[in-house]
Amino acid sequence: MTSPPLIDLTDRAREIFRLVVERYLDDGQPVGSKTLAGEGALDLSPASIRSVLAELENVGLLAAPHTSAGRMPTDTGLRLFVDGMMQVAEPSAEERAAIREKLGEPGTVEHALERTSALLSDLSGAAGMVMVPRREPRLSQLSLVPIAANRALAVLVGEDGQVENRMLELPGPIDVGALQAAGNYATARLAGRTLPEAVAAIRNEIASGRTRLDTASRDLVERGIAVWSEDASQRPVLIVRGQAKLLDDSAMGDIERVRSLLDELENKESVAALLDNAREADATRIFIGSENRLFSLSGSSVVAAPYRDREGKVVGVLGVIGPTRLNYARVVPMIDFTANSLSKLIS
Incomplete structure (x- = not known):
């Protein structure tokens, strides 16, 4: 089902959709009409909110995992939100300082890449990935x-x-x-x-x-x-760190999805091929759930950005992988800042 453009949604539908997605990305739980009405952000009754939620479900932006449960965004809904509604939050001064300090530690380029992967995992709460530069050492x-x-x-x-x-x-x-x-x-x-x-x-x-x-x-x-x-x-072309972070408390209720994701991460060549799609991107790229065949079974998202050498040539890609409820507004600028910092380091 093709979703409508954002401009085709009414102001009421757009606001309810935004609240559902933000709430879902915050705690990973389906959002119901009573919850939205009780928060006071909408001057609507639960019945009116329920009607709008049903409309958003009918156009493919939301889905109900269980009959009596609330709604959660579909992959299509997440894409619409990320591309048209999300307001990114720049990395804090503390996060920027932590990134610069970690990357500035002495060591080889290979060690810097390993540190970058671990750093991305720590900051995002997901698994960090860095694709090693495609160049032969002399x-x-x-x-x-x-x-x-x-x-x-x-x-x-x-x-x-x-x-x-x-x-x-x-x-x-x-x-x-x-x-x-x-x-x-x-x-x-x-x-x-x-x-x-x-x-x-x-x-x-x-x-x-x-x-x-x-x-x-x-x-x-x-x-x-x-x-x-x-x-x-x-030789591995991909450095992955922080897989254990994918096994948090919220993942225990969907252990099959997490197991599928961990199995997919074992196939480093396929993961590297996916990241390769971000090599020529001008900005950070986001791959959501079923949009990429590799992670369609696990329903996972990848946020990735290229990093460059002193001549501005793309030499590799870094990013994170985690559940589709990643905090995209925070992760996207963090990935972008880290990519720029790593580019300066290897220049």
């Missing part, structure tokens, strides 16, 4: 550190200062000098290249016989570089 240094007779630690340092470690299985006891020579060679030849470029370059140089490394050192270089390229496709 090498600065590769070191091979002996750990045991047949094991070494490959330490990769990127140009951005990020450090990653991988355990390297060796074919047998390796001389410490060979490890050092392999690391020095890789650093000298491959600095400034991305991982795929590094793998291709080193294999090409070894195959052409242009390297002066002995057989053992050549093998070490290949192993040390390839250990990252082999798992590149398996």
Whole structure:
């Protein structure tokens, strides 16, 4: 059913609809005519309010979960409210300070993204999500550190200062000098290249016989570089924090929906694909319930915004996911402010 434009609603219907949605977003409970009449915001009898609620239900903006219960907004109703009636509340000075302080903590970009996801969860009371930038790190240094007779630690340092470690299985006891020579060679030849470029370059140089490394050192270089390229496709592109916040007291009455949502969050590739729809948005995007196929079963909403690098290019997306009764008026500007703050950090 197609809902009417907001301008087609009478002033009375528009006001009652607004009150129902705001009350529902506040406590997650259906709203009845007696409740609205008792609050005194409307100079109408419960019977008159009931008549308007029925009209709003007939046009698809409200629904009654039970015969004797009040009404709650449908996904269509929430969309109409968000797009045409919602008045956003800017983040408070305390919230802005907390966001800046959390993002300003020392650490790598990866740690900043993890902090951002956790921060969004804490501020929204939902699960926070950050899609990792789609860019390959460039090498600065590769070191091979002996750990045991047949094991070494490959330490990769990127140009951005990020450090990653991988355990390297060796074919047998390796001389410490060979490890050092392999690391020095890789650093000298491959600095400034991305991982795929590094793998291709080193294999090409070894195959052409242009390297002066002995057989053992050549093998070490290949192993040390390839250990990252082999798992590149398996790296998570999405950082999710705060799933436990989805299991609050109000969720216990709808445990199947929450279980469905948690199952959906396990499929990070699909969630990342949804967030990818917000990459080219000029402002924060809101996906409500059944509007997106991924979360149609759990009836969840996603609020997301892109963040950018120093050149203004979109490199990732951040946001929150939770029940459709998210406090959109508060969450939307919070997401926008966090995206802008993260963009300044990684510039």
